[in-house]
Amino acid sequence: MPQPDFISALGAPDPATLDNDIQQVFQKCRDKLGLVPNVLSAYSLRPNKLRNFMAMYNELMLAPSGLSKLEREMVAVVVSSANRCFYCLVAHGQAVRALSGDPELGEMLVMNYRVAPLDPRQRALLDFAWKLTTTPFEVQEADRDVLRAAGLSNEDIFDLADTVAFFNLSNRMAIGIDMMPNRDYHGMNRGTTS
Numbered sequence: 001m002p003q004p005d006f007i008s009a010l011g012a013p014d015p016a017t018l019d020n021d022i023q024q025v026f027q028k029c030r031d032k033l034g035l036v037p038n039v040l041s042a043y044s045l046r047p048n049k050l051r052n053f054m055a056m057y058n059e060l061m062l063a064p065s066g067l068s069k070l071e072r073e074m075v076a077v078v079v080s081s082a083n084r085c086f087y088c089l090v091a092h093g094q095a096v097r098a099l100s101g102d103p104e105l106g107e108m109l110v111m112n113y114r115v116a117p118l119d120p121r122q123r124a125l126l127d128f129a130w131k132l133t134t135t136p137f138e139v140q141e142a143d144r145d146v147l148r149a150a151g152l153s154n155e156d157i158f159d160l161a162d163t164v165a166f167f168n169l170s171n172r173m174a175i176g177i178d179m180m181p182n183r184d185y186h187g188m189n190r191g192t193t194s
Contacts, residue, residue, distance in 0.1 A: 008042040009178035018044055035182050042179050060166050066156035070099040074122065075129045076167045077109040082133040085171035090181035097189035124150035125160060132164045
């Protein structure tokens with residue numbers, strides 16, 4: 001049974017009616033990815049919020065950081081797993097598969113990151129992401145000390161907390177408007193591991 005056939009329960013405007021700068025972003029997505037991520041289409045209902053979302057996402061996920069792009073995507077998946085966010089699990093699970101070259105890693109992180117063969121740094125990152133998502137009131141200095149012992153600087157810890165917070169917000173938005181992932185993500189980067 002396929003997923004529902006809509007971008008979100010609230011719909012999305014016709015891309016031809018959007019401001020030129022947003023149409024250009026959508027075209028850049030088509031050129032680079034072969035699709036416009038449904039999150040952008042859904043957010044286009046409120047163009048200024050879409051611009052703010054893109055700026056924040058680009059800063060968190062693409063700007064220089066002590067956290068690698070793969071680590072940031074892994075955090076997105078673990079946060080989304082805790083929140084059971086279908087959109088982000090599918091979209092960021094695909095990103096983990098693409099960046100890692102390991103189709104099994106994305107699935108393990110979606111279902112239960114604890115079964116994944118992670119190095120100590122990745123384990124510390126994901127344990128912190130899970131705790132900050134599921135029991136944020138329990139986070140204390142000892143948790144940051146574990147991250148420091150795994151090699152994270154204060155700036156890295158800031159970036160980690162910022163990424164966890166962003167995906168908690170994104171998950172709630174996606175769930176709140178019943179955002180559906182692009183169907184294409186389901187089949188991408190599923191080659192076998194050696």
